[in-house]
Amino acid sequence: MKQSMTFIPTLREVPADAEIRSHQLLLRAGYMRQNSSGVYSFLPLGKKVLQKIEQIVREEMDNAGAVELLMPALQQAEFWQESGRWYTYGPELMRLKDRHDREFALGATHEEVITSLVRDEIKSYKRLPLTVYQIQTKFRDEKRPRFGLLRGREFIMKDAYSFHSNQESLDKVYQRLFAAYSNVFSRCGLDFRAVIADSGAMGGKDTHEFMVLSEVGEDTIAYSDSSDYAANIEMAPVLLDEVKNTDLAKEIEKVETIGKKTIEEVASFLQTDAKACIKSLLFKVDEKFVLVLVRGDHEVNDIKLKNIYGAANVDLASAEDTKEVLGCSIGSLGPIKSAENVEVIADQAVEELVNAVCGANEEDYHYMNVNPGRDFSVSQYADIRFIQEGDKSPDGNGLIKFAKGIEVGHVFKLGTRYSEAMNAVYLDENGRNQPMIMGCYGIGVSRTLAAVAEQFNDENGLLWPSNLAPYHVHLIPVNMKDEVQAALAEELYSSLKKQGYDVLMDDRQERPGVKFADSDLIGLPVRVTVGKKASEGIIEVKIRKSGEMLEIGTDALVETLSEILGK
C-alpha cells in the first residue's frame, strides 16, 4: 500500500483525554479515532490489525470444532423478558423502539438470541452437542467509558455458545475452548494468565478469565510465584496456616482506649500487633444483619460471604443501622456483646487467636485477652477473607503475588440458567424433555488489539508482533523527488509484494525526520530505507523492536527479511 493512497493521520501531540499508552499510541499513530465517548472508528491500520486478530480467533475456534454464524444486533425485548435480564441488566443494555413502538435491545451479548434459535431448531439429544460462535459488534452503555478500546460502548467481540445433553460433554468443550483461547492469546504474543473467576454460587472451577498482565488492568490477580495458579483476588481461597498458636489463655480484661478507633491505633496503644486484633464489621446480608470477624491485618471478602450465604446482596451496614442494631458506633464493634443480638461469622484465622483484642461495643473501651469460643461463640468459621501477597498459593505451590490484569477472554459454564428460563429443552434417550446444558465463551477482539498495543510499545511508538502488524515492512524512500531513490523504492515495493510481504511505502513528499518519526510511531516490525546509497544498490534495514540497523545490498533484502520475520 502506498501511503498517499491510504489514511494514516498521525499526531505529534498526546491527545489530552488519553490516559494510557495504548490509547495514546493508537490515536497518535492513526490506528483509530474517537467518534463519541467510548465509540471509535478503526482507521485502515487499525482495521488491518483487527482482521489479523479475527483470523487467529477464527482459526482457533474452527480447530476447536465451533462453527461460525452471525446473529443480529437488534434483539427483540421479548427474548430478554423471557430470560429476565430485560429487568436486571440495567442501563448498560441499550434499548430502543422501532417505528411500531416495539422494544428492542442492542446486543450486549447473545445468550437470549442463540437460546431462542437453538430451542426452535434442536429437539433431540442426537443433534447435541453444538458449539457456535460469531465475531460481531456489541453495544454496552458503560457508565464510564475509558482507556480507549479497553472499555468502550461499541466494541468487537467473539462470542461462542455451546449446548449439551450432559455435563461431561460441556466439560470437554470447555476444556477445548480453554485451550483454543490459550492458543489465541499466545499467538497474539500476550503475557497472560488464565484466572479462576467468580461464577457466583457455582464454584470457582466453572469459569476462567483470560487476563493480560498490565499495570493499567482494572482487575487484580493473585498468582503463585512458583506454579501456574492464578485467580481473581475475589476468588482465591485462603489456606489455613498450619502453625498453631499454643499460648495459654489469660483472663479477659476491659481497658480504656480513649480516642483509639482503628486497628492500627488500638494495637499501637496496647503495644500489640494488628495480627492479635479481631476486626469486627456489621454486614447486611440481604435482609439479615451479620457480624463478620477477621483478623486485624485481614480484609473481609464480600464475594466469599455472598457465596456462603447464597445471598443476592452483601453490604456493610450503615452507621445508623449499626447504632440501632448493636447500640454502638462502627469503631467500637466487637463480638462479645454483639453475639446476643446478631449472628456472628468468623474467618478461619480468627479461630486460632489466643488473648486477642476486640471492641467492647462501648465508646473508648476495648477488651484484651479475648479468646474465641471461651468469650463468645460464632455460628461458623469459614474462609471469608481476601488472599494477600505472601500468603501460600492455594494450590500449595509457592507464595501469592498480585498483578493487575486486562480481561480479554472469559469461558463460563452457564448450566441451565438460560435453557430453563427460555424453555430450551431436548428429548433425551428415554423420550423425556430435559433443559439443555450450556456454556458461553467470549473474547474481546478490539480489547485484545488494545492489550497488544499496551504490552508492545516503547517511547517512540508501537512495536507490533509480526503476525499482527498491519504490514510487515515500512519502505521509506528518503527523498521522493530523487529519481533514483523513487525508482528503486518502486522496484522493491513490487518485488516484495510478489514475495508475499505486506508492504507500506511512504511515498509522501515529507521531510525524512517526519517519515522516520511516523514510521517509529506506526511500529511495523521492519523499516527499509532507500536513501543516498540507492545508486549503489545499498539500502538500510532497521529492526523496529531492537533498533538494530543493517546496511545491505538490495539483493540480500529478501533473505534478511525472512530471517527477521521468520517467514
Add this chain to the structure above:
Amino acid sequence: MKQSMTFIPTLREVPADAEIRSHQLLLRAGYMRQNSSGVYSFLPLGKKVLQKIEQIVREEMDNAGAVELLMPALQQAEFWQESGRWYTYGPELMRLKDRHDREFALGATHEEVITSLVRDEIKSYKRLPLTVYQIQTKFRDEKRPRFGLLRGREFIMKDAYSFHSNQESLDKVYQRLFAAYSNVFSRCGLDFRAVIADSGAMGGKDTHEFMVLSEVGEDTIAYSDSSDYAANIEMAPVLLDEVKNTDLAKEIEKVETIGKKTIEEVASFLQTDAKACIKSLLFKVDEKFVLVLVRGDHEVNDIKLKNIYGAANVDLASAEDTKEVLGCSIGSLGPIKSAENVEVIADQAVEELVNAVCGANEEDYHYMNVNPGRDFSVSQYADIRFIQEGDKSPDGNGLIKFAKGIEVGHVFKLGTRYSEAMNAVYLDENGRNQPMIMGCYGIGVSRTLAAVAEQFNDENGLLWPSNLAPYHVHLIPVNMKDEVQAALAEELYSSLKKQGYDVLMDDRQERPGVKFADSDLIGLPVRVTVGKKASEGIIEVKIRKSGEMLEIGTDALVETLSEILGK
C-alpha cells in the same frame, strides 16, 4: 465440515410468510432464520456464503484503490443535525438515547460519520483524493420489511466514500468503482445491468444503480434490446418521434360525451384512438398548480416534472383542489379553459397532435379537432412522460423493453452536499478553503446473497455458483452404519480437504432419501455419494445444476472434481 458438528436445520414445508423463492429456499435449506420482522440470523451456511461475497467485494475494492476501515454503528445525533438529515430522514432512521440522554442514530449509512472524520484529519489538497470503504451492519427501519434479505431492517452493506479536490478526480474514481462493481456482480454470476438512476436535479450521468434482473424486483428498468443502455424507468429520456403529423387542422367542435370519463371510454365513443387524445392532469408543484398534458396513451413522469421545476414535491391535485382551481371534476379537465387560470406544460408528443380530443372543463362534454398552439397555448413543451416498451432506446440503438430489477449496488456523485453542510474543506493550491467533492458507493452484501439465491435455484433447491457455494462438495455416505462406506467416506473427506476442497460430509444417521433431499436443497455444486459399491472403490458423482450423474472410481475423483469445478 461434518454435518453432525454444524447447524443446518432444513425444513420440508415452505414457511408461510416467505413469498419469493430465495426467501423460501434460504429458510428451508437452513441458511438463515428470522429473529423479528426484517431481522435475520445467518446460520453457518449463510455466513459462509456471506464471507465469500465479502471477500470478492474486498478484492475488487482493494484493486480499485479503496482502503478498508470500520466506522461505528452508534452515531451521535449532532452529525446528522449538521447535515440536516436528522430532521428529514424520517422513521427509517432508528434513533435511541444513551444513559446520559444523549441522542444517537443507528447507522443507516455513513456519509455524516466519514465526512466528520475526514474533515478533522485532512486539511490540504495534497492529501486528496481518498477512497475508503467498510463492510458493516446497517440499520433501516423499513415500513414494510419483505422478501427476506431483499428488504430487511438490519443488513450488511459495503459502503464506500471518496473525497476529491476536483471533478475530474471524482469522475476517475467513479469510473474505477463502476468497473469494480461490474466485476463483483459478474464474479457472483449475476445477470445484472448498470442502470442510469435518479440523482435529483444533478442529471442522470451522475448515478447508476446495479440491478439484478428478476421478476421479484421492486424497480422497473427500461433497457435497449440492442445495446447496453439501461435506465430506471423514471430516468429514461424519451426521444421525439421523427415522423411528423401532416394532417390539416379542422374546426374545433364541442361534443356531448355523456358518462364517458376515461381516455379509453372517450376515444371509443368518438371512434378515435387514445393516441389522438390529450390527457390533462392538474398537479401541485410545491405550492403552485400546473396543468400537465400528455398524449392519451402516455403517462406523466412526476420525477421529470420535479426536475424541470426544481421542485421538492410534485403531487396530483385532489378533487377538491381541482374543483376550486378549475371549477370542474378531474375527469373533465382540458387545456382550453384551464389555461386561463393555471400554467400549462405539455409533453413534447402533444405538440405533434393535430385534431385531438380533450376535456372541456364541463361535465359530459369534450372538444374534438383541438390543435395545440391554435386552441390553447402552453408555457413549455418538454419530455415529461414515462418511457414505454417499444419506444426507441434513448441511445438511438434498438427498442425499449422493460424488466424488473433488484438493486444490489449504487454509485453516486454526491458533489458537495455533505462537505458544504458539515464544513469539510481543504486548502487548495492557492491557499483557499474549498469544500471537498464527494462520491458514495454502496453494495448490499446480504441482498446480493439473496439475489444470487433468487437467480440460482430449481424446484429442488438452491444451485450455488462454485465460487460462492458454502462448500464445493457434499459428500454423502448412504449408510453411516456400514463400516466400509463410513471408512471410505472418512478417507475421501480427509483427502479432498488436503487437496484444498471445502467438503461438507453428511455423517448423520438419516435415511438416504432425507440426505439426498437435504443435499439438493442446500445446493452445493457437486454431490459425491458413497454407497453400496464402496467396497469396489466405486462412488457416484452428481452435478447439482445439470443433474448429470457419473459413476467413477475413487482414484478419478480429484480429476473429475477439477473438471466440474474448474479448480
